[in-house]
Amino acid sequence: MADERLQFHEMGLDDRLLKAVADLGWSQPTLIQEKAIPLALEGKDLLARARTGSGKTAAYAVPVIQRILTSKQIVREQAVRALILVPTKELGQQVKNMIRQLTSYCSRDVRVADISAMADVSTQRPILMEKPDVVVGTPSRVLAHLSAQNLLLHASLEMLVVDEADLLFSFGFEADLKNLLCHLPKIYQSFLMSATFNEEVQALKELLLHNPVILKLQGSQLPDSSQLQQYSIKCEEEDKFLLMYALLKLRLVQGKTLVFVGTVERSYRLKLFLEQFSIPACVLNSELPVQSRCHIITQFNQGFYDYIIATDEQSLADPAASSQPTPGKEKKKKAPEKGRKVKDKEFGVTRGVDFQNISNVINFDFPTTVESYIHRVGRTARADNPGTALSLISHTELTLLADVEEALSGDNADSVLKPYEFKMEEIEGFRYRCRDAMRAVTKQAVREARLKEIKQELLNSEKLKTYFEDNPRDLQLLRHDKDLHPAVVQPHMKNIPDYLVPETLRGIVNPFGGKRRKKRVKTNPEGVLKGSFKKNIQGRNPLKSFRYTGGRNKKAGKASKS
Known part of the structure; x- marks a missing residue:
């Protein structure tokens, strides 16, 4: 069957683009790429849904680059020909990096600029004055530059891409997007890429697309059980911490692991708790500047540490960092106490973020919506790699679990979460240690940990922007999984006495006895x-x-x- 799939070299792509694709190691296109690229090259508008990790970015980046290369054979005038709208700064950086990789052999002919990062409009003006071929940005940042006349699109724009379209309205970009459309030409090609189809995507479809081809390539939004194994454990609050200690310390969870919690405060509470046992973990904190968050993700991808704790609170609800709040954003700021919708933002920080080779996703706090569960779990089992998702569920989260199971079951019963066969009595001997650690992690300790990290970022901000640009090797010295130590760490908690290890696990998963002797x-x-x-x-x-x-x-x- 693999031989029947349309290959990149059969799509009429430029040789320089094909060479860059080969350098990336893409032997053949993914399903979304195989279907979307030829249609896009024909000039059709596209509304495409495919699950996270299926290659949606390249599915629009390749035809955008190809069309620009073709246009430049006729018209040599430099102009902004493509605009890519993204909901977050992190996704903007990822898209820019992908386009730069794909244009590595034609970088003089196709230039890309990312204006999604938080910066003063005047400082980004010189970049746009050079008229890059592709501009990547959040709707509010693009609108700010259009209003300042740093960016002119009505005469030159040929293509508009909206990536992660289902997030734009939920992030409060509705007003920005509608105002932005007034600055666009009457005729242009549009692509809407999304992991889910909801009412907001349908609204965008009416606004942006003209007779689009609709691609729904995956019946299930998550891989089947042969690739992604999904489990759940029903336990209460104290048991969640106990389980995390046992799973990580006994090495029952192996490989790079992404842990989701409900709030920033709980992320630091969990990090400080794990520090009591010398388990290094890093917090992807929405309160930190975007450069630091991207650096955290880069170091995690490079294997500097195995566990990253992620969360999105209201502090990340302003991903565009617009200087003037839009009505949509003000509405979102008032919403947290009324309903669940704001909770959708808790998967915003990881939407589009390029986490690589995630083996496990652990829902320490269960997500509040089905969409959030899909996007969290979609961080693992990407492409053809296997993955595991484990959810720790308290009695207050049972209704949320039922919603997810109902949505995922559909026609594919394999997608339902299976009970994780774990005997809590086997780790009962660890409970007293767990309680000791939890007593040490006070509210004051959590508050001090948050303040300490924020102050450290303020001290390092200029170094991150200037010094480390000139000294990239010194970046390795800035580690984001360093111990915070606002809580008293007891040295004896580091190791596990052999008598506490369950008999069924001795000599199998506990490497610490042999490791110490060695x-x-x-x-x-x-x-x-x-x-x-x-x-x-x-x-x-x-x-x-x-x-x-x-x-x-x-x-x-x-x-x-x-």
Whole structure:
């Protein structure tokens, strides 16, 4: 069947683009790429739904680049020909990086600029004055530049892309988007890419598309059970912390793991709790500047640490960082106490963020909507890689679980969460340690941890922008999983005594006993004693073989003379 799939070289793409695709290691297009690229090259408007990790970014980036290369064979005038709208700064950076990779052999002919990052409009003006071929940005940032006349689109724009379309309205971009349309030409090609089809996507369809081709490529929005295994454990608050301790410390969870919690405060509470046991974890905090968040993700992708705790609170509800609040955004700020919809934003920080090779997703706090669950779990089992999703569910979250199971079951029963067979009584011996750790993680400790990290970012902000640009190797010194230590860490909590390890797990998943012995032999091959004395220990009892030398009598005689 793989041979029947349309290949990149059969799509009429420029040789330079094909060479960049080969360098990326893409042997063949994904399903969304195979279907969308030829239609886009024909000039059709597209509304495409495909699950997270299916290659949607390249599905529109490739035809955008190809059309620009074709246009430049006829018209050499430099102008902005493509506009890509994204809901978050992180996604904007990812899209820019993808386009730069795809244009590595034609970078002089196709230039891209990302204006989604928070910056003063005047500082980004020189970038836009050079008229890059592709502009990437959030709706509010693009509108700000259009209003300042830094960006002119009505005469040159040929293509408009809206990525993660289902997030734009929920992030309060409705007013910005409608105002932005007034600055666009009457005729242009549009692409709407989304992981879900909802009422907001339908509204965007009416606004932006003309007789679109609609692609619904996956019946299920998540991979089947052969690729993604989904489990749930019903437990209460204290047991959630106990389970996290046992799963991570006993290495029952292996590989890079993304842990989702409900609030920023709980993310720091969980990080400080894990620090009590010397389990390093990093918080992807929406309160930190975008450069730092992107650096955290980069270091996580490079394997500097295995566990990252993610959350989106209201502080990330303003992803565009517009200088003037729109009516949509003000409405969102008042919404948290009334309904669930604002909770949809809790998956905003990870939507479009390029987490790589995630083996596991753990829902420490269960998501409040089905869409949020899909986008969280969609961080793992991407492309053809396997993945596991584990949800810890308290009695107050049972209704949310029922909603997810009902939505996912559909025609594919394999997508339903299965109970994780774990005997809580086997880790009951860890409970007293868990309680000790939880007592140490006070509200004051959590507050100090948040303040400490924010202050550190303020001190490092200029270094991140200037110094580390000139000294990229020094970036490795800025680690985001460093211990915060506002809570008292007890050294004995680091290791697990063998007698606490469940019998069923001894010698199988607990590497700590063997690891300690190995380390002791490696670091002190001769031991703390001298070699000659060590031989005596190995051969016979040194106390019985000890020979009297008479040194004590000499000392006694000197003492008597004095």
